[in-house]
Amino acid sequence: MAKKQILIIPDPLLRKVSEPVSSVNTEIKNLMDDMLETMYAAPGIGLAAVQIGVLKRIIVIDLSKDGEKKNPLFIVNPEITFKSNELISYEEGCLSIPNQFAEVKRPSSCKVNFLDYNGKKKKINANGLLATCIQHEVDHLDGILFIDHLSKLKKDLIIKKTKKQKKEIDRVIV
Numbered sequence: 001m002a003k004k005q006i007l008i009i010p011d012p013l014l015r016k017v018s019e020p021v022s023s024v025n026t027e028i029k030n031l032m033d034d035m036l037e038t039m040y041a042a043p044g045i046g047l048a049a050v051q052i053g054v055l056k057r058i059i060v061i062d063l064s065k066d067g068e069k070k071n072p073l074f075i076v077n078p079e080i081t082f083k084s085n086e087l088i089s090y091e092e093g094c095l096s097i098p099n100q101f102a103e104v105k106r107p108s109s110c111k112v113n114f115l116d117y118n119g120k121k122k123k124i125n126a127n128g129l130l131a132t133c134i135q136h137e138v139d140h141l142d143g144i145l146f147i148d149h150l151s152k153l154k155k156d157l158i159i160k161k162t163k164k165q166k167k168e169i170d171r172v173i174v
């Protein structure tokens with residue numbers, strides 16, 4: 001496993017649509033291992049392959065809390081087959097938009113078909129935080145970011161703050 005660099009906005013790759021995985025082979029499993037390591041190190045609770053620069057429809061999620069046993073969920077080629085009318089809001093953040101958070105409303109539950117780490121077909125019925133996390137990550141596979149769900153005013157402010165923050169980080173490195 002190897003930790004990879006996470007792409008930050010406005011990296012153009014983050015706006016691309018990812019391609020489906022044709023077979024869950026060793027290369028894909030290695031990629032999923034790298035994604036998990038990168039996500040744990042960040043730390044984050046979800047990561048899409050595009051965030052480490054690979055345009056494949058793969059997501060890793062782990063909602064286990066500090067001190068709990070790790071519980072990674074590998075989701076390949078997700079297809080959301082149902083979204084509830086009922087909405088729920090969470091304060092969302094994103095590893096590709098560091099230190100910025102905003103409340104986003106999404107369907108409170110969803111059903112997803114996908115392939116697991118071993119390429120087996122699986123279905124889950126997700127609620128609450130897991131449903132939000134899956135929808136946030138599936139958005140990544142279509143080039144959509146959580147800030148796209150906000151008003152233009154809030155979105156522009158977050159983009160501006162992220163750019164400023166990036167400059168400050170560069171200054172420190174220099």
Ligand code: ZN
Binds near residue numbers: 094
């Ligand atoms: Zn994200």
